[in-house]
Amino acid sequence: MTVNDSATATEPARRRRRSGLAPLLIVGALLAAMVAVALTALSAEDRYAVALLPDPGALTGYGIAAVRVITDIGAVLCIGSLLFAAFLVPPKTSGVLTIDGYAAVRTAMWSAVVWFAGALASIPFTIADALGRPVEDLDPSLVVEFTGALEQAKAWLITAGIALVIAVAARFVVSWGWTTTLFLLAVVGLLPVAVTGHSSSGGQHDLATNSLLYHLVAAALWGGGLVALLAHGRRRGDHVDLAARRFSMLALACWLTLAVSGVINALVRVRLDDLFDTPYGLLVLGKIAALAVLGAIGAYHRERSLREITTSGSASALVRMAAVEVLIMLGTIGLAVALSRTPPPQEVAAQLSNVELLIGYTLDGPPTFLRLLFDWRFDLVYGTAAIVAGVAYLLGVRRLRKRGDAWPVGRTIAWTLGCLTILIATSSGIGRYAPAMFSVHMTSHMLLSMLAPVLLVLGGPVTLALRALPAAGKDAPPGPREWLLAAVHSPVSRALTHPIVALALFVGSFFALYFSGLFDSALNYHWAHLAMNAHFLLAGYVFYWPVIGVDPAPRRLPHLARLGLVFASMPFHAFFGVILMSKQTVIGELFYRGLTLPWVPDLLADQRLGGGIAWASGEIPLLVVVITLLAQWIRADERDARRLDRREEVTGDADLEAYNEMLRKLAGPKK
Numbered sequence: 001m002t003v004n005d006s007a008t009a010t011e012p013a014r015r016r017r018r019s020g021l022a023p024l025l026i027v028g029a030l031l032a033a034m035v036a037v038a039l040t041a042l043s044a045e046d047r048y049a050v051a052l053l054p055d056p057g058a059l060t061g062y063g064i065a066a067v068r069v070i071t072d073i074g075a076v077l078c079i080g081s082l083l084f085a086a087f088l089v090p091p092k093t094s095g096v097l098t099i100d101g102y103a104a105v106r107t108a109m110w111s112a113v114v115w116f117a118g119a120l121a122s123i124p125f126t127i128a129d130a131l132g133r134p135v136e137d138l139d140p141s142l143v144v145e146f147t148g149a150l151e152q153a154k155a156w157l158i159t160a161g162i163a164l165v166i167a168v169a170a171r172f173v174v175s176w177g178w179t180t181t182l183f184l185l186a187v188v189g190l191l192p193v194a195v196t197g198h199s200s201s202g203g204q205h206d207l208a209t210n211s212l213l214y215h216l217v218a219a220a221l222w223g224g225g226l227v228a229l230l231a232h233g234r235r236r237g238d239h240v241d242l243a244a245r246r247f248s249m250l251a252l253a254c255w256l257t258l259a260v261s262g263v264i265n266a267l268v269r270v271r272l273d274d275l276f277d278t279p280y281g282l283l284v285l286g287k288i289a290a291l292a293v294l295g296a297i298g299a300y301h302r303e304r305s306l307r308e309i310t311t312s313g314s315a316s317a318l319v320r321m322a323a324v325e326v327l328i329m330l331g332t333i334g335l336a337v338a339l340s341r342t343p344p345p346q347e348v349a350a351q352l353s354n355v356e357l358l359i360g361y362t363l364d365g366p367p368t369f370l371r372l373l374f375d376w377r378f379d380l381v382y383g384t385a386a387i388v389a390g391v392a393y394l395l396g397v398r399r400l401r402k403r404g405d406a407w408p409v410g411r412t413i414a415w416t417l418g419c420l421t422i423l424i425a426t427s428s429g430i431g432r433y434a435p436a437m438f439s440v441h442m443t444s445h446m447l448l449s450m451l452a453p454v455l456l457v458l459g460g461p462v463t464l465a466l467r468a469l470p471a472a473g474k475d476a477p478p479g480p481r482e483w484l485l486a487a488v489h490s491p492v493s494r495a496l497t498h499p500i501v502a503l504a505l506f507v508g509s510f511f512a513l514y515f516s517g518l519f520d521s522a523l524n525y526h527w528a529h530l531a532m533n534a535h536f537l538l539a540g541y542v543f544y545w546p547v548i549g550v551d552p553a554p555r556r557l558p559h560l561a562r563l564g565l566v567f568a569s570m571p572f573h574a575f576f577g578v579i580l581m582s583k584q585t586v587i588g589e590l591f592y593r594g595l596t597l598p599w600v601p602d603l604l605a606d607q608r609l610g611g612g613i614a615w616a617s618g619e620i621p622l623l624v625v626v627i628t629l630l631a632q633w634i635r636a637d638e639r640d641a642r643r644l645d646r647r648e649e650v651t652g653d654a655d656l657e658a659y660n661e662m663l664r665k666l667a668g669p670k671k
Contacts, residue, residue, distance in 0.1 A: 080224015
């Protein structure tokens with residue numbers, strides 16, 4: 001980020017930013033707010049009756065829906081504008097944003113301001129709604145008190161903080177790297193409210209929350225990216241054809257994701273026979289209809305608008321149809337808000353056990369060997385990620401083979417086994433029982449942090465991607481290959497792969513998570529389980545990547561330093577397992593006792609079993625890593641020796657003669 005670049009880009013951006021979108025967005029926002037308020041009124045009585053709360057009045061009941069609509073629109077526009085600046089239009093060769101990218105970032109800044117203001121305004125409305133009291137009667141001290149007590153209010157506060165950071169940073173950002181960082185932060189800003197809504201509680205809340213995460217991110221990328229593309233077309237920016245092609249592929253993926261995740265979320269919350277005779281079911285049908293219309297318009301774009309842009313360079317058809325699509329999409333946001341304010345039919349009459357309330361589903365009995373292997377519950381986040389990663393890798397290998405390039409079979413096997421390990425750790429009986437028993441949780445933890453990363457780094461995914469993806473070419477807009485290279489060589493990658501940082505994350509997080517009380521608090525939230533699994537995988541990957549990874553790491557360590565790093569980590573893992581086995585208090589006792597599982601009468605014994613699993617399963621992979629590292633060291637020495645031999649064949653004894661000559665000069669003249 002440089003002030004000079006920002007100053008030079010400001011005036012042109014202001015001249016070209018007048019795209020005439022403001023009236024369209026205002027009309028769309030009003031439409032969405034009216035849809036949300038009107039449809040919320042249909043189920044207001046049911047909502048408060050289910051919660052056994054008095055009706056807080058029209059201002060609270062309808063105001064919270066209207067504020068939520070405005071907040072969601074601000075979030076969608078912010079994310080879409082940053083997506084556009086980072087990936088849909090190319091930056092300059094120096095990495096500085098072009099005028100079009102800078103205009104999108106400025107739009108993101110103002111959208112983040114709206115997002116921030118809406119998130120702050122949502123806090124008192126959320127508290128009033130939860131207490132069944134009119135928002136206008138809330139005392140400020142009560143708002144402060146319940147902001148820290150209510151999870152939804154706390155989530156809005158976190159969201160407001162993220163939006164504020166984006167709004168301030170976007171004022172100064174002019175580089176591609178920082179724009180990408182802000183985009184990722186904006187996507188993260190969607191998560192706090194999503195993981196604390198009604199999908200995060202009750203039966204099947206693991207499936208409901210996971211599907212909702214996919215749904216929200218896909219909707220934000222599609223809706224926000226569409227508005228940004230429309231603004232770009234109306235101001236006749238550069239590279240409209242490139243931006244339209246890239247967005248078309250993204251929109252198709254988002255549409256499919258919305259369809260699948262929406263169906264899963266609906267099936268969790270409503271039965272098929274409730275679709276036509278309950279307010280919740282009718283709203284679901286309305287979203288399905290809107291999604292179908294949007295999909296049809298998107299298909300038209302791919303068939304007609306892209307062809308027109310490619311042949312004539314005109315974006316008029318894109319602008320006309322995108323305006324209609326934006327209005328429908330903003331109306332769909334109103335439908336979604338109304339849906340989030342409507343209690344599902346199953347929630348009204350649900351009688352759930354403690355196990356269902358706490359982990360989202362039932363367990364059929366003790367975790368026998370057969371149950372751990374075959375009692376599967378597919379994890380929509382990590383199970384899907386494992387399958388997609390495996391398929392993408394095999395497609396990359398296929399592309400290399402089709403053009404006659406070789407790829408080691410061992411790397412393919414390692415990557416496939418790594419993806420299979422993630423699938424088993426999260427979706428098999430191990431993943432099903434992990435939230436309920438500490439010993440099974442530790443088994444999943446070891447698979448994700450100790451085994452899966454070892455196999456994944458041996459697969460060399462970055463090297464495969466760099467060979468399979470086409471290079472952009474000189475003076476051509478950067479594409480996925482260049483984005484990947486930028487990520488590998490980014491300051492974040494260099495910082496994470498620093499030996500001290502990687503070691504601290506890998507071994508220090510064990511102690512910080514389980515012995516600080518953090519794990520006790522995390523047990524109550526599904527999102528915390530998702531975050532823990534992500535941390536286990538990433539911490540293991542950034543540790544093993546510079547140690548035995550096939551891919552070139554941002555920091556290249558000599559083999560002796562790699563070996564020392566592995567040996568340095570081994571005592572910590574053994575010590576961690578010994579502490580767990582000897583600990584006299586139960587970690588997460590309140591949560592585990594609340595489950596009242598009859599086959600776990602002694603929680604301390606189960607914890608000691610988990611400690612033994614951590615000790616045994618932690619040392620074995622490290623020994624395998626040491627053996628692998630020594631084998632790589634030997635092969636590297638052999639390659640160096642062969643290279644020296646080949647050089648000597650070309651140069652003869654030139655190096656030896658030069659060395660002897662240096663010794664003679666040092667010895668001085670003979671007397």
